[in-house]
Each structure stands twice: as structure tokens, then as C-alpha cells.
């Protein structure tokens with residue numbers, strides 16, 4: 471589904487900034503930081519508009535925000551065409567060596583039995599450790 475169609479389905483006004491954000495996220499299968507999204511937007515980027523757009527897209531459920539800590543925030547597209555589910559359904563891995571965030575699509579977020587009166591919106595499981603690339607480097611270094 472192209473960016474303008476996604477916005478249309480959600481009844482959100484099409485703006486070049488919103489389209490650029492969706493395009494950037496679609497081109498990558500891993501979550502992106504603001505800086506990474508910005509690099510694909512060129513002169514279209516401005517900080518205030520970016521935040522407003524991200525806010526609109528997140529509220530609409532089009533974009534899922536992954537908060538690692540207050541300095542590392544990543545975004546990914548959560549509006550998938552066919553099933554059109556908005557809940558983040560997989561865990562994320564944060565590498566403490568290279569600070570990358572990887573989608574772990576094989577690790578599903580379970581259904582939570584919330585106490586009465588609580589309403590579910592979204593959740594995220596963030597696993598911290600060393601990613602495949604970095605753990606490989608550590609092992610080869612040890613062998614030398």
C-alpha cells in the first residue's frame with residue numbers, strides 16, 4: 471500500500487511531510503530513528519513539522535513508536551496493508567554495543583489478561599543485549 475492510500479484509509483490529510491515519513495519507513499524493514507528518517511527527507515525536513523506529523527501518525531496507529539530510553543526512540547510502520555492491525559505484535563531487540571534496534575518478528579507479544587477496568591492500547595517488549603553482528607565480533611576478537 472502506498473503512503474497516500476494509507477493516509478486516505480485513516481482519513482488523514484495528505485501532506486508531503488507525512489508521505490515522506492511513511493515512505494522512509496516503508497523502505498526499511500527495521501525501525502528508524504528521527505535522524506535516519508530525516509536523511510531520506512532532504513530539504514523537506516523541519517523539526518517542528520516532523521514532531522507534529524509523527525504525533526498524528528502515531529495517534530492514528532500508522533506508526534509505532536519504540537522508546538528504548540529518553541535518548542533512543544525508533545519508529546516503524548505498524549499499519550500493514552492486508553491485515554490492517556495496529557497493535558505492535560512483535561518484540562524488539564536493543565543492542566547495547568552498537569545501539570541498533572532490531573525487530574524480532576519471531577517473538578510475539580502475548581495477549582495480556584488485564585485486571586477489570588483496564589483497557590489495552592499497545593505494548594512493547596524490549597530485550598536488551600548484544601546483537602548478532604556485535605556478538606560475532608566479540609567472539610572472533612577472543613579467538614585472535
Ligand SMILES: [Zn+2]
Nearest residue numbers: 531532549554
Ligand atoms: Zn491502518
Ligand SMILES: [Zn+2]
Nearest residue numbers: 565568601604
Ligand atoms: Zn550490535
Ligand SMILES: [Zn+2]
Nearest residue numbers: 546560573574
Ligand atoms: Zn518492529
